[in-house]
Amino acid sequence: MTLTFKTIPSLAAAAVAFVVAFAVLTLVNRPSEDVSGERGASAPADGAPALSTQARISALEATLKSGGGRPETYAALGAALMQGLRETGDASLYARADLAFAEALERDPRSLEATVGAGTLALARHDFRAALQHGQHARRLAPASFAPFAVIVDAQVELGRYNAAEQTLQRMVDFKPGLASYARVSYFRELHGDLAGASAAMSLAASAAPAAGENRSYIQTLQGNLAFERGRLGAAASAYRAALSGFPRYAPADAGLARVQAARGHLEPAIERLRSVTRRLPLPEYVIALGEAELAAGLRADARRDFELVRAQQRLLGANGVNTDAEIAVFEAGHGDARRAVRLGRRGYAAAPSVRSSDALGWALTRAGRPAKGLTYARRALRLGSRDPLFLLHAGLAARAAGEPALARAYLNRALAANPRFSPLHAPAARRALRELR
Numbered sequence: 001m002t003l004t005f006k007t008i009p010s011l012a013a014a015a016v017a018f019v020v021a022f023a024v025l026t027l028v029n030r031p032s033e034d035v036s037g038e039r040g041a042s043a044p045a046d047g048a049p050a051l052s053t054q055a056r057i058s059a060l061e062a063t064l065k066s067g068g069g070r071p072e073t074y075a076a077l078g079a080a081l082m083q084g085l086r087e088t089g090d091a092s093l094y095a096r097a098d099l100a101f102a103e104a105l106e107r108d109p110r111s112l113e114a115t116v117g118a119g120t121l122a123l124a125r126h127d128f129r130a131a132l133q134h135g136q137h138a139r140r141l142a143p144a145s146f147a148p149f150a151v152i153v154d155a156q157v158e159l160g161r162y163n164a165a166e167q168t169l170q171r172m173v174d175f176k177p178g179l180a181s182y183a184r185v186s187y188f189r190e191l192h193g194d195l196a197g198a199s200a201a202m203s204l205a206a207s208a209a210p211a212a213g214e215n216r217s218y219i220q221t222l223q224g225n226l227a228f229e230r231g232r233l234g235a236a237a238s239a240y241r242a243a244l245s246g247f248p249r250y251a252p253a254d255a256g257l258a259r260v261q262a263a264r265g266h267l268e269p270a271i272e273r274l275r276s277v278t279r280r281l282p283l284p285e286y287v288i289a290l291g292e293a294e295l296a297a298g299l300r301a302d303a304r305r306d307f308e309l310v311r312a313q314q315r316l317l318g319a320n321g322v323n324t325d326a327e328i329a330v331f332e333a334g335h336g337d338a339r340r341a342v343r344l345g346r347r348g349y350a351a352a353p354s355v356r357s358s359d360a361l362g363w364a365l366t367r368a369g370r371p372a373k374g375l376t377y378a379r380r381a382l383r384l385g386s387r388d389p390l391f392l393l394h395a396g397l398a399a400r401a402a403g404e405p406a407l408a409r410a411y412l413n414r415a416l417a418a419n420p421r422f423s424p425l426h427a428p429a430a431r432r433a434l435r436e437l438r
Contacts, residue, residue, distance in 0.1 A: 054084065110141055128159045132156065132159065153165055190226070217243035237257060255286050268297070334363070405437050
């Protein structure tokens with residue numbers, strides 16, 4: 001039976017997708033249909049082995065150097081560089097992709113491929129307003145094309161325009177139910193707290209995914225994340241291992257296995273696994289996970305060192321045009337300067353008033369000694385029905401500090417309901433807070 005968005009159970013009253021400090025970097029990873037049109041370098045003839053991402057980039061660059069400077073080739077190079085960013089986290093690829101898409105648009109201002117690519121790059125940099133403009137422009141350029149939908153939906157979601165996003169997503173599913181549509185249906189359900197429905201949609205996305213490669217491993221990792229959020233540790237571990245089988249040393253899946261290990265009480269191997277991940281891909285989300293696991297294990301000096309690396313990586317991302325205000329606000333509120341967290345949180349919320357930025361600003365205000373105001377934003381973070389344990393923990397601690405013990409107990413119990421070991425650092429904090437409230 002073909003899935004339609006309208007028939008998804010509990011959509012209107014549907015926790016949020018797997019969230020670590022830099023969850024929205026998964027926007028880079030959300031699958032979308034290929035619009036490059038440059039099949040020569042990216043999709044070999046039947047029976048030929050697929051090129052690696054780096055080989056594809058090299059082939060496209062060689063074509064350009066030999067005089068094949070068509071806009072389609074530049075757009076395809078931009079798309080390949082974005083894929084490389086997904087796989088390696090190399091921040092220098094942001095600027096290279098930007099140049100490729102800009103060159104394509106210089107040669108053909110009406111290039112659908114380059115316009116969609118520029119929108120995808122804006123999403124990766126967390127410039128959601130620019131992404132929405134690119135997506136809407138792409139729709140005007142090609143009203144019959146499927147490609148712009150993904151950019152528009154993602155931008156609307158991250159800007160907190162959930163009603164508009166639902167309508168766009170419905171049109172996307174009606175237009176072409178497939179990998180890109182199902183993955184976004186899953187994410188939208190998660191935002192509304194419908195984890196069972198999100199898992200069902202992600203299973204459909206997996207059935208539409210390629211037989212092998214990074215895209216399939218990414219979808220399998222998302223399946224593992226959903227199982228973890230539901231407290232199904234065995235299913236989560238199986239999904240992560242399947243992702244690693246298809247794409248060895250795949251950092252998101254390896255980090256997921258570390259979360260499972262920590263949840264099972266195996267903190268030392270979890271830390272070693274996270275150290276291995278951060279050695280080859282020191283993205284802030286993994287470094288924060290490592291630092292928090294080290295804090296939970298009493299390794300405070302190691303955690304301090306790793307948290308300094310988070311700040312260094314944030315500066316590197318900023319130098320490449322990536323806005324991390326909301327993510328760093330949460331990090332600084334928990335592990336650094338609460339006043340800086342409030343400044344960043346306010347800036348992030350003003351740019352994109354989503355549930356994610358609401359949580360960031362609320363937590364920053366709470367940690368800065370303004371829990372009543374923090375609770376106001378924590379409620380906004382939960383307005384869709386999220387079951388994200390960190391959102392609920394932040395709301396519970398804000399309510400406790402604001403003198404609302406009954407509300408605090410309700411939030412903290414909900415934080416622990418699905419997976420009582422969702423974090424080696426934060427789950428014990430929720431339990432301690434509950435004991436103090438009795």
